[in-house]
Amino acid sequence: MNVLTSCVRAGIEVIEVPVRTIYHDKTNSCSHFRRIRDSFRIYRNLLKFSLSSFSSFLLDYLLFIGFAKLFPPGAANVFARIFSGAYNYALNCRLVFCRGDNPRTAAEYFSLAVFILALNSFLLQIFLSLHVSVKAAKILTETALFFISWGVQKKIIFRHSDSGDSIFEGAVERHEKTAYFGG
Numbered sequence: 001m002n003v004l005t006s007c008v009r010a011g012i013e014v015i016e017v018p019v020r021t022i023y024h025d026k027t028n029s030c031s032h033f034r035r036i037r038d039s040f041r042i043y044r045n046l047l048k049f050s051l052s053s054f055s056s057f058l059l060d061y062l063l064f065i066g067f068a069k070l071f072p073p074g075a076a077n078v079f080a081r082i083f084s085g086a087y088n089y090a091l092n093c094r095l096v097f098c099r100g101d102n103p104r105t106a107a108e109y110f111s112l113a114v115f116i117l118a119l120n121s122f123l124l125q126i127f128l129s130l131h132v133s134v135k136a137a138k139i140l141t142e143t144a145l146f147f148i149s150w151g152v153q154k155k156i157i158f159r160h161s162d163s164g165d166s167i168f169e170g171a172v173e174r175h176e177k178t179a180y181f182g183g
Helices: 001-009 037-070 073-098 102-127 134-157
Strands: 012-015 177-183
Touching: 012 073, 037 134, 073 102, 073 134, 102 134, 134 177
Parallel strands: 012 177
Antiparallel strands: none
């Protein structure tokens, strides 16, 4: 998967070439692929992000419900987001993307948080204007923003540095930009 990703980043065309697969027996007893363990390793970061986001959502939701008793929904949403955003940033820096917190990621995360907060408040108001309950509106809004947040954090905020990231660095200029993979 890393090779395919590096090919795409380096602008190398990927072409699938048919390869005859030969198994030792019907159950493929020689395979080293462990369905559960290896699948978990493939989807680990998305699972960690989901758990981080869910725990941040729970914190945000509980704070929102508490603040909503004291303030209008818009203000309650802002206050809850400030606390849950700081919590989520810390989790994502240290546990999900393992990039560590630094001024660049903090600034980019803060920018994303402000954008998500604005979009969150906007969507919340739309749901409330449609006479959706405050609690249900909050859940619908958070669900809608989950994938945007994942993509921006993975691709922009906690991306790996460009230096040395590609396994094809330097080789692209010397060779044809085509990689052949069996499928």
